[in-house]
Amino acid sequence: MDKRKNSFSSDESDDEVQEIEVRKVNKQIQRVSVSAEAYGLFNKRENFQPRVIAKPQETVENIKKRLQGVFMFSALEENERNIVVNAMEEVRFKAGDQVINQGEEGNLLYVVESGELDCFKKYFDKPEPTYLKTYQPGEYFGELALLYNAPRAASIKAKTDVVLYGLDRETFNHIVKDASMKRRALYEDFFKTFELLKTIDDPYEKTKLADAVEVHDFQKNEVIVQQGSNNTNIYIVYQGEVVAKQNDKELFKYESGHYFGEIPVLTQKPQPFSFVSNAEKTSVLIVGERDYRNTLVVVEDKLKKGLEKYSAFQ
Ligand SMILES: Nc1ncnc2c1ncn2[C@@H]1O[C@@H]2COP(=O)(O)O[C@H]2[C@H]1O
Known part of the structure; x- marks a missing residue:
């Protein structure tokens, strides 16, 4: 009885994709927008100019296919999902590369297309980082820094060569963040009482369930x-x-x-x-x-x- 909407249509016109226009995203500008957002200036939808990353049609199709299975994006309307697809960029890392460093500023959420990555978290009372999990294709990470305007809460390292789709903070904030924040806030108290999760110390697993x-x-x-x-x-x-x-x-x-x-x-x-x-x-x-x-x-x-x-x- 999975009522999830799978609203991608394969008959979407090529023209739409042809129209994709490249807007170079200057890292400096992105950083400025982060601090502007902290002062509440950036959440005005009318100012939102979604970025559009030019990419081959094949990549567009791959991203669409991949997003169908990612619960963070499953509640989006089709037009919202198209904005997300347009804004996503393909990023590749080699085995052993550090993709995210705990404590640093972060501007991208990543969806795994292929390969595997390990997640480690450094806790203040332990000298060595603790291994948390391995990300597989279809999973996402790096959403916390975007949701809460916080430094990266864990480190992520490529275990194999990986292909990821990165979504920028601005598009995420305007299209995905509200829904995800609302869900996380709505279910936060409830999940504290949920018998199965009572034994889990890590609040992250509880908030993630809210998206699902x-x-x-x-x-x-x-x-x-x-x-x-x-x-x-x-x-x-x-x-x-x-x-x-x-x-x-x-x-x-x-x-x-x-x-x-x-x-x-x-x-x-x-x-x-x-x-x-x-x-x-x-x-x-x-x-x-x-x-x-x-x-x-x-x-x-x-x-x-x-x-x-x-x-x-x-
Ligand atoms: N237990 C955890 N605590 C925090 N982040 C986690 C945890 N497990 C996985 N992660 C992911 O690791 C990512 C590191 O970057 P972010 O903080 O942006 O988002 C984080 C989550 O997507």
Whole structure:
């Protein structure tokens, strides 16, 4: 039941792309705009002149394809997404190159097209940087400096030769930032109560989940997931109540902060329960399988352990 919009149309006219005009982005000017933004001058949409980076049609198509799978961009309208595609530049790094240095100023968010990169973070109480994760194609990084006007919060090093798509701060701020900030703020408090994430110390994983979830409302007795289905979404109850039924027998209840639906994605078996809204209005946050691999996968061991309560019913 992934309701994500995939609004890229392959029939988009070539003319539109031909019109792409190059505006050289002068690093000096970019830096000035960062400090202007800090004083609130830069957020006026009417002043926004999106940058357009000339690139071969093939690269344009590759970027479009790649963005379809990146949740940070999935809520954008088609015209907004086209602006993002036009503004993106292809950047290549060799294995071993440092792409981002913790503590430095940053002006680009990167989406990985190919290759792998390692992420390390230096904590004040540890002498050596801590390895956090490896980025794969389809993932993005470098959004925090842009979202919060802060220095880079971690370091990223190319593990192999990589091709990345860089999105500039200005386009990001005007097209993507508002939606992402709103989502992060909206779900911030809720994720503090979300049972699965309580054990994660790193606030970053929680805020990232905010970009991935989609909210969906159900009326009383509406079926959210049907018994026997192979639906691989994971659901988090935001408000209301949900019951798990097997052959119409009520077995489990879920309230705000509880999750359900994880059996197919963890076991590759069909769903043994139906999940039904048990309140006048139940709102659930939906994490699709692809987004699960980018977010909740960090608590997969805990999710698997949680399956024990269902063992008598599978
Ligand atoms: N635990 C983490 N804390 C901060 N940044 C992280 C973490 N894990 C991954 N990152 C990424 O590392 C990037 C470093 O640059 P940014 O701070 O712009 O954005 C950061 C995130 O995209």
